[in-house]
Amino acid sequence: MDEPALIREAQHGNLEAFNTLVLAYQDIVYNTALRILGDEDLAADASQEAFISAFRALNSYRGGSFRAWLLRTVTNACYDELRRKQRRPTTPLEPETEDGDEVETPRWLADPNASPEEQLAQAELEHAIQHCLENLPTDFRAVVVLADIQGLDYTEVAAVVKKPLGTIKSRLARARLRLRECLQTFRELLPAAFRLEEERGP
Amino acid sequence: MTNPSFRDVEQLSASLDGQLSRTEMTRLEARLQSDPALAAALADLRQARAILRRTPKRRLPRSFTLTPKMVGIKPPVPRLVPALSWASAVAMLLFVFTLGANLLSQISFGAAAPMMAAAPMTNEGYGVGGGPAATQPAITDNSQVTPTAEAFVMTAPEETPPGGMRLLAPPATPAPKASPEPVNIWLYIWLGLAAVLIAAALLIRWASIQAFRRKVSIRRDM
Numbered sequence: 354m355d356e357p358a359l360i361r362e363a364q365h366g367n368l369e370a371f372n373t374l375v376l377a378y379q380d381i382v383y384n385t386a387l388r389i390l391g392d393e394d395l396a397a398d399a400s401q402e403a404f405i406s407a408f409r410a411l412n413s414y415r416g417g418s419f420r421a422w423l424l425r426t427v428t429n430a431c432y433d434e435l436r437r438k439q440r441r442p443t444t445p446l447e448p449e450t451e452d453g454d455e456v457e458t459p460r461w462l463a464d465p466n467a468s469p470e471e472q473l474a475q476a477e478l479e480h481a482i483q484h485c486l487e488n489l490p491t492d493f494r495a496v497v498v499l500a501d502i503q504g505l506d507y508t509e510v511a512a513v514v515k516k517p518l519g520t521i522k523s524r525l526a527r528a529r530l531r532l533r534e535c536l537q538t539f540r541e542l543l544p545a546a547f548r549l550e551e552e553r554g555p
Numbered sequence: 556m557t558n559p560s561f562r563d564v565e566q567l568s569a570s571l572d573g574q575l576s577r578t579e580m581t582r583l584e585a586r587l588q589s590d591p592a593l594a595a596a597l598a599d600l601r602q603a604r605a606i607l608r609r610t611p612k613r614r615l616p617r618s619f620t621l622t623p624k625m626v627g628i629k630p631p632v633p634r635l636v637p638a639l640s641w642a643s644a645v646a647m648l649l650f651v652f653t654l655g656a657n658l659l660s661q662i663s664f665g666a667a668a669p670m671m672a673a674a675p676m677t678n679e680g681y682g683v684g685g686g687p688a689a690t691q692p693a694i695t696d697n698s699q700v701t702p703t704a705e706a707f708v709m710t711a712p713e714e715t716p717p718g719g720m721r722l723l724a725p726p727a728t729p730a731p732k733a734s735p736e737p738v739n740i741w742l743y744i745w746l747g748l749a750a751v752l753i754a755a756a757l758l759i760r761w762a763s764i765q766a767f768r769r770k771v772s773i774r775r776d777m
Contacts, residue, residue, distance in 0.1 A: 366628070368621060368623060368626065368628060371621065372620040372621060375618075375619055375620045375621065376618070376620065379615060379618065379619045379620075380612070380615060382619070383613070383615050383616075383619070384612055384613055387613055388610065393613075393616060397616050397617065397619075400619050401619050404619050404620075404621060405621060405625055405626060408621060408626050409626065475611050478606070478609065478610075478611070479610065479611050482606065482607065482610050497607065500572070501604055501607035501608060502607055502608070502610045504608070506572075507572065507574055522565060522568070522569050522574060523565055525568055525569075525572075526561070526564050526565040526567075526568035526569070526600075527561075529568055529600050529603050529604060530564055530568075530600070532603050532607065533599050533600065533602070533603035536603060536606060
């Protein structure tokens with residue numbers, strides 16, 4: 354994929370060229386939105402909205418990492434969605450039973466190719482991570498999702514959230530520290546190799 | 556052994572991502588060897604980071620590729636379409652004009668007919684071919700909407716004979732049975748032309764939209 358050529362063509366209004374870029378990045382865009390928002394439908398809406406905004410604002414792209422530019426668009430869409438979410442009732446991450454109880458290990462989280470045990474373990478891990486992510490302040494959450502879940506380097510994260518490198522370093526350290534404490538409460542649910550040890554005394 | 560400060564945690568976190576300079580890294584490694592609390596904090600951060608990296612990736616619920624409608628792109632209009640549209644509009648105008656002229660002629664003929672019917676006197680030698688024969692062309696042909704010599708002769712007051720003879724007298728001989736009005740061929744021509752031009756414009760536009768859709772078709776199987 355000749356990304357610069359596709360971007361140039363898309364900047365001239367070629368939708369087919371832009372859709373080729375969408376196909377290349379929609380996975381990371383959707384998964385980023387999902388981890389920030391914690392809701393499949395909202396994440397899908399934010400992703401779609403981000404791609405539409407990106408196409409319309411493509412002429413403002415001035416080079417650099419296109420992935421970072423695209424992720425900034427989706428991160429902004431997620432912030433907008435979170436602000437809207439604060440003003441209206443929220444939908445729980447987990448589906449509910451008829452009695453209104455949350456389903457502990459929902460089947461819809463599972464990968465159909467995995468064995469039932471693996472599906473269960475994966476669903477529990479995802480549940481624990483998502484729960485802990487949602488307890489983080491939004492700015493910290495975005496940084497840790499981009500750096501640790503999506504694997505962006507500090508420079509790219511800084512470009513996405515438009516903050517200096519020092520801020521990224523600091524937010525990431527705080528986020529990891531908080532996540533570590535939160536994940537400890539899910540100790541029994543985590544895969545054996547990743548079970549965190551109990552807090553060490555002095 | 557003391558709990559690491561936030562500055563230490565920040566350094567440990569950055570060291571996991573290779574964000575420390577060589578000097579900073581050497582200094583940190585030396586401290587890690589002598590400070591078990593710092594080493595334990597590093598292990599915790601490493602584990603938290605490893606768990607986050609194992610976050611399952613969700614499959615997409617749908618493709619997020621864009622359609623022209625989503626971004627407000629309209630298919631280009633072929634150059635021929637506006638020309639055809641204008642031509643069809645002109646043909647329609649001509650049709651309406653012809654129809655209107657035709658109707659006006661019929662109305663004027665209709666107004667003249669009772670007068671003819673009410674006329675008690677005849678004038679055999681007047682006019683060419685009698686009233687109905689003289690008025691017929693005015694009804695059927697819009698080119699004769701303006702008074703022709705024949706019609707003028709029939710209606711002009713100065714042509715009235717001195718004896719006060721009625722102008723619109725029916726012929727002395729029984730009037731020939733009125734044949735159906737011949738239809739003005741131009742009505743059909745203009746209407747047909749407008750229909751053909753509109754159909755051509757629509758066909759070209761449709762073909763253009765189809766070509767545009769094929770061009771921006773989304774390859775969801777990529």
